[in-house]
Amino acid sequence: MKLHGYFRSSASYRVRIALNLKGLTSEHLPHHLRKGEQCAPAYLAINPQGLVPTLESDAGAILTQSLAIIEWLDETNPNPPLLPKDPLRRAKVRAFAQAIACDTHPVQNLKVLARLRQLGLPEEQVTEWAAWANREGLAACETLIAEEAGPFCFGDQPTLADLCLVPQLANARRFGVDLSAYPRLLKAEAAAKQVKAFADAAPDKQPDAE
Amino acid sequence: MKLHGYFRSSASYRVRIALNLKGLTSEHLPHHLRKGEQCAPAYLAINPQGLVPTLESDAGAILTQSLAIIEWLDETNPNPPLLPKDPLRRAKVRAFAQAIACDTHPVQNLKVLARLRQLGLPEEQVTEWAAWANREGLAACETLIAEEAGPFCFGDQPTLADLCLVPQLANARRFGVDLSAYPRLLKAEAAAKQVKAFADAAPDKQPDAE
Incomplete structure (x- = not known):
């Protein structure tokens, strides 16, 4: 592939x-x-x-x-498996993933930020836009798994939710978001970072990293 | 429910x-x-x-x-079924749906447009932003199904792709997008409009319609 x-x-x-x-x-x-x-x-x-x-x-x-x-x-x-077997649990995992992949990431991606610059927004406001999109999305995600024991987002194995969360937290840090408001998300991230599959996928481990 | x-x-x-x-x-x-x-x-x-x-x-x-x-x-x-059985076809349908649900709709939703107004953008530029997001997404969608016979997005029955397309075209019209550049999408929409399940779900048929 x-x-x-x-x-x-x-x-x-x-x-x-x-x-x-x-x-x-x-x-x-x-x-x-x-x-x-x-x-x-x-x-x-x-x-x-x-x-x-x-x-x-x-x-x-x-x-x-x-x-x-x-x-x-x-x-x-x-x-x-990256999704649970139970339909309702699958829906919960997918909804968490989509809160990031639909409502958070696309609002702060390169194309949107470039468009904001074209409209004349100063760099400070462009970065604040990206930080805002991350804060809105992460706050919702924190609530979505607040009652999940973990340590991953949903249970003791990584799911599609963790695959979306870990990269989004990396974005949020790049835009200067204070992540201390999201302890449950950080707990899931800490669990993921112990897994080699996550560690090896990190941006700074890729051949094209700058 | x-x-x-x-x-x-x-x-x-x-x-x-x-x-x-x-x-x-x-x-x-x-x-x-x-x-x-x-x-x-x-x-x-x-x-x-x-x-x-x-x-x-x-x-x-x-x-x-x-x-x-x-x-x-x-x-x-x-x-x-709203998805085909074949994994590759499922992926194609989901990718089309996500091109709308991840990369198009969230960039033009109420929350984002409200944020643009807060930043001081005049109404004309806010509408043009929404139209731009729709044009970008719909142009990609047109290409994604260009070689699909149809009449629906993927085959002769509606799938998740059509469920995303028809509402997005309604949005695009509201923002004044010229849809003549997307003949394959309009063909799928025409097929969907013949189906009562689509017609009954239209915004103007809902009890809270204004």
């Missing part, structure tokens, strides 16, 4: 963790987002949104959108 | 279509988003993001995030 990504892309980071947890190897093809490499025609031909990640399967299938890729990996390589 | 929603919320609209397709009845509890009713403490207690929809199951379970709700409905009420 080939994973088109970028070391700092939190959506790519989610998929890297999933691949590592499943014990799957893939060739990593970096696209430098800040240099606009994701908008090259050859890349747009496989990912018309100009976003990373994209996964190319061994059979040549093209998969886009990190959550769809991860569910595909989970359906085709069931062990270890 | 009880569905907390808002007639004009496209995420609520997605779930209304799913309920109708599954032949499930639910009590609709409207929360007037423009009056901020989704931020009332009683509602935040069940949906800490202050977003609609929220589904309360007959057993009293609380489900949030439209895509997670729809996958739960599909897992617990399998007919008619």
Whole structure:
């Protein structure tokens, strides 16, 4: 398999963790987002949104959108599972993941921040926008798992929720968000950091890290 | 079941279509988003993001995030299926749905537009922001299904992709987007509009419609 990504892309980071947890190897093809490499025609031909990640399967299938890729990996390589078996628990894990992947990350991604700059917003306000999006999302996530014993987001094994949380916390730190208000999220992150699949997927461990 | 929603919320609209397709009845509890009713403490207690929809199951379970709700409905009420059986096709449908639910809708939702107004952007620029988010997302979606025969997004039956597309096109029209550039999306919408489950879920058919 080939994973088109970028070391700092939190959506790519989610998929890297999933691949590592499943014990799957893939060739990593970096696209430098800040240099606009994701908008090259050859890349747009496989990912018309100009976003990373994209996964190319061994059979040549093209998969886009990190959550769809991860569910595909989970359906085709069931062990270890990234979603619980119980439908209601699955819905809780997916809702947590989507609170990050739908309502937090896309509001603070590179494309949106670039648009804010185009509208003339000073850099300070652009960073505050990104921090705001992270605070809103993380505060909701903290509540969503407040009564979950853990140590991971949902139970004693990592799920799709942790795959979304850990990269988002990295983003939040980059934008200067004070994470002390989210002790339950930090507990889940601490559990994840003990797992090699998470550690190996970290941005600073990637070949294209700066 | 009880569905907390808002007639004009496209995420609520997605779930209304799913309920109708599954032949499930639910009590609709409207929360007037423009009056901020989704931020009332009683509602935040069940949906800490202050977003609609929220589904309360007959057993009293609380489900949030439209895509997670729809996958739960599909897992617990399998007919008619809203996702194909083949893992790769499922991934394609989910990726299309997420191109809308992650990268398009949240960038133009009420919360983001309100934030832009707070930053002092004139109404014209706020509307253009929303139109831009729709154009970006819909252009990608058009490409994602360009080679799909249809008439629905993926095949001859509605899937999760159509449940996301139809409400997003309604949003795009509200923001004045010229949809003539997306003939394949309009073909899927035309097919969906022939289905009573879609027609009955339309915003103007809801009791709280203005």
